[in-house]
Amino acid sequence: MEPSASLTLFNSLTRRTEPFQPVHAGEARVYTCGPTVYNYPHIGNMRAYVFADVLGRALSFKGYRLTHVINITDVGHLTDDADDGEDKMERMAAAQKQSIWDIAEHYKQAYWADVRALNIRQPAQWTVATDYVPQMIAFAEGIAEKHCYELDSGLYFDVSTVADYGRLARAHTDDGEGRIEAVEGKRNAADFAIWRKTPAGETRQMEWDSPWGKGAPGWHLECSVMSGAVLGFPFDIHTGGIDHREIHHPNEIAQNQAHCCTNGLDDAANSGARIWMHNNFLVERSGKMSKSSGEFLRLQLLIDKGYHPLAYRLLCLQAHYRSELEFSWEGLGAALTRLKRLVMVVEQLKARIPPRHGEGDHPQGGGGAPSENPEAETQRLAEPAPPPPAVVPLPVPGRNFAPYLERFDAAVSDDLNTAIALTVLEEVAAIKKVDPAEKLAALDAMDAVLGLNLLNLTRADLRLRPKSAEITEAEIEATLAARKEARAAKDFARSDALRDELAARGVEVMDGDPLGWEWKLG
Ligand code: AMP
Ligand code: ZN
16 A cells, blocks of 8 residues: 555644655655764653654655755754853863763764664764864855854854844844843854854864864854755755754754845745754653763663663654653553563564565564664664565555555654554554454554564563663573472462562562563563
């Protein structure tokens, strides 16, 4: 079945849901603001990339040829999104007494490890900001005369030189409603640096020569340049977290208007991208989302506690990307159970399909726990994609499933309603007495959008060992086998004692669990 519903997406620029009309027929070009690699990403950051990934998968599902670009910011992002504070990278390098290049490399690898663990597809290109500095200087030179002015600290963009500045944010930039004027001499509070000069007498670890002296590009300039260089203006969709709607993206838009010599934003294409999309935040009440707090919520923390990373992906899919999502361990546990049920169904279906060539090979990259060594992860990232796993060749989903696929398509096409799409997938999982291969094919077609890796995951993959657990799986299995023997011999005292022994070591025995889960490490 070909997806036939028309894809509509919410455009933050118009604050309306609009039909997707590609700039280039049959294609979709998407740019996602990537991480600033000065620290590990927290799971809220990763929500932004799960969202962008689902968008990309939905566009592929709808038949568009996707070109997705995600950038890596390794210079220029200040501790305040407006022009205040220090460069995040420089500050971390000083704190850790390491070179910025090493810091950038380390955290880029850590981010990529999370990307893999969440089954986020590789974009067509990762653009790294420091690879584009000559293009950034050329872009700045092109707009400097009409739109910029120079101060001792750098080259500034005058936001009054473009029409509709701040429309994306619905911001007021005068009457004190704009941002605090942190830099003396700025013409408007919202003006921002597109080139930051190295202060006299100082040397920065990362600096380049420019017509305005030695210095470094501004963060907003980077994304304008990289998106335009790789995708061409105008491209289709620009994504980021909702905080970017307030400062970063309005500033990118202003630069793009200046660069493209266009003005008003009534034609959305004048902003550089036709559609600007923003995911809402993942929130956590106790403040553990802050990268500055000691043990903040990294994906690795979830894994260490025994939650498979794809349970977090499922948690994200349960909410609409434009809604705030509150994180809780209970919620994550419930998402893991939901994932286990789906994986169990798929395992049972696979067992019912007669073996064919290649079946039984354990597929590569099956979505198990990521390696703790980010280097190893990246080596795999850099390699060409392995051939698709040799599982059972699936037929096209049969006619039995067409109504479900239609509803799934309608949900996805309705501004990426993954919460509904997921329930349709679960309905299919629950259908009885149908051809298992066709049912598997239907689940596979839907999972191509949701990205839960359902056809490759096994229940064993989902049973992650909490880092704090001291008992090994082999010990648990041996004790459970002894308990089984005791029960068979009706020696219930011994059976109970063995159960208590396991409980004392953090193992909960789950007799009669509907998912067939015999034990769980707490
Ligand atoms: P940064 O590395 O700080 O530039 O952030 C990377 C991405 O994560 C950006 O798109 C942010 O808008 C997004 N982001 C930051 N915090 C959260 C959060 N709590 N929930 C969802 N997205 C977030
Ligand atoms: Zn950006």
